[in-house]
Amino acid sequence: MNTVLDLEKIAKENEKKLDEAKLHTQYKIKYIKDYVRRWLNVAINYRQRNIVFIDSMCNAGIYKTGIKGTCIEVVELFVEYAKENKNKQFYIFLNDYNKYRIEILKIIISEYKNIPTNLKINITDKDVVEYLTLLIEKNAFNNSCFTLLYTDPYNFGIPNLLSTIKAFIDKYYCELLFNYFSSDITRNKNNTSAQNKMSTIRNELSSVITDINIDDDENKKILKKLINTYKNTKNIKYSFAYRFNNANNTELYYIIFFTPHKRGLELIKESIWKVFNGEESFKKQIDIDKNQLKLFSTDELLINTYSGPMKEAIIKLASGKKELTYDNIETYILENSLLKDSQIIKPIINPLLDSKIIEKITPEGVRKNNYKESKYKINDKI
Numbered sequence: 540m541n542t543v544l545d546l547e548k549i550a551k552e553n554e555k556k557l558d559e560a561k562l563h564t565q566y567k568i569k570y571i572k573d574y575v576r577r578w579l580n581v582a583i584n585y586r587q588r589n590i591v592f593i594d595s596m597c598n599a600g601i602y603k604t605g606i607k608g609t610c611i612e613v614v615e616l617f618v619e620y621a622k623e624n625k626n627k628q629f630y631i632f633l634n635d636y637n638k639y640r641i642e643i644l645k646i647i648i649s650e651y652k653n654i655p656t657n658l659k660i661n662i663t664d665k666d667v668v669e670y671l672t673l674l675i676e677k678n679a680f681n682n683s684c685f686t687l688l689y690t691d692p693y694n695f696g697i698p699n700l701l702s703t704i705k706a707f708i709d710k711y712y713c714e715l716l717f718n719y720f721s722s723d724i725t726r727n728k729n730n731t732s733a734q735n736k737m738s739t740i741r742n743e744l745s746s747v748i749t750d751i752n753i754d755d756d757e758n759k760k761i762l763k764k765l766i767n768t769y770k771n772t773k774n775i776k777y778s779f780a781y782r783f784n785n786a787n788n789t790e791l792y793y794i795i796f797f798t799p800h801k802r803g804l805e806l807i808k809e810s811i812w813k814v815f816n817g818e819e820s821f822k823k824q825i826d827i828d829k830n831q832l833k834l835f836s837t838d839e840l841l842i843n844t845y846s847g848p849m850k851e852a853i854i855k856l857a858s859g860k861k862e863l864t865y866d867n868i869e870t871y872i873l874e875n876s877l878l879k880d881s882q883i884i885k886p887i888i889n890p891l892l893d894s895k896i897i898e899k900i901t902p903e904g905v906r907k908n909n910y911k912e913s914k915y916k917i918n919d920k921i
């Protein structure tokens with residue numbers, strides 16, 4: 540797609556109105572793009588005819604130096620997939636309340652002369668809460684839609700945003716990627732001159748979390764409570780939060796992923812290993828060390844680091860239950876560590892079996908080396 544030159548020109552002409560793409564932003568874009576490609580590969584094989592991506596706070600589509608924003612990366616992916624999958628209908632909904640940015644985005648989109656007829660792009664400039672409320676009221680996405688919602692603010696505390704997203708995921712069977720700007724809470728918590736901001740944050744969190752205690756709850760606990768609130772909605776079953784740090788390596792935000800499908804959880808992990816080399820969080824060093832990391836395979840090292848606490852956790856989980864299914868173990872590990880589904884048997888289950896802490900019960904008629912259909916329990920003989 541030959542749009543690179545045009546993008547640079549548009550970026551130069553609109554420099555003052557555009558954001559700078561910091562390194563963490565560039566990686567956030569790579570991450571979402573990588574996941575959307577994997578998600579599209581699944582979507583085209585599902586029964587739903589309509590494939591829908593909604594970026595409810597999409598920005599201008601480019602950054603100061605002409606770097607593409609997530610929404611433009613997604614448009615290009617959708618063009619590619621729409622061309623190859625004529626039996627499917629593709630929709631992209633882009634929204635940002637900044638009218639200048641939306642104007643720029645419209646100019647960029649008009650540069651694409653090859654948009655196939657089975658791809659529709661809708662662009663609006665509304666406030667995010669108003670926008671999502673409208674989509675809820677319109678009954679826009681029914682059972683024939685395979686939907687992904689992305690909401691990416693650069694601060695925390697937009698009034699009614701959390702409850703509106705909750706209503707959205709409660710109504711529509713969809714996946715959600717949400718930027719939880721946790722550093723806004725940490726930063727303002729002990730700042731006496733930020734009382735108004737803190738009161739907005741407090742109101743916003745308590746609109747969806749009943750037992751919130753901002754002063755006493757640590758950041759991790761607030762994150763957990765927020766995740767649980769969204770997991771208590773009708774369709775969402777799995778989640779994973781990936782942390783982004785700033786240049787000084789302190790926590791900035793989490794991109795929290797919510798999905799009704801186990802497959803989604805597996806795929807987001809693939810993206811994390813691809814884009815961040817399996818690192819626990821995005822930090823500045825990732826970019827600098829990338830080539831070095833590739834030389835010495837750090838995968839083994841990381842798998843060892845992550846599997847230690849997971850072995851402990853699985854023992855604890857098994858102690859509290861009569862037996863665990865493979866699915867119980869897999870879900871726990873996928874949601875609570877950086878490990879992927881292919882990093883469960885060898886680094887975690889086998890060592891627990893070898894040390895005889897856990898025993899495997901294989902049902903009659905199932906092959907002895909079948910892990911997925913076996914049950915696991917604490918070995919009582921030890």
Ligand SMILES: C[S@@+](CC[C@H](N)C(=O)[O-])C[C@H]1O[C@@H](n2cnc3c(N)ncnc32)[C@H](O)[C@@H]1O
Pocket residue numbers: 568595596597598599600607608609610634635636637640665666667668691692693697
């Ligand atoms: C972090 S940027 C989004 C970046 C984009 N997701 C990307 O990857 O390129 C946040 C955007 O939200 C927009 N925004 C902030 N508050 C908003 C609101 N209440 N309603 C709609 N958009 C809002 C800003 O104008 C900004 O463009």
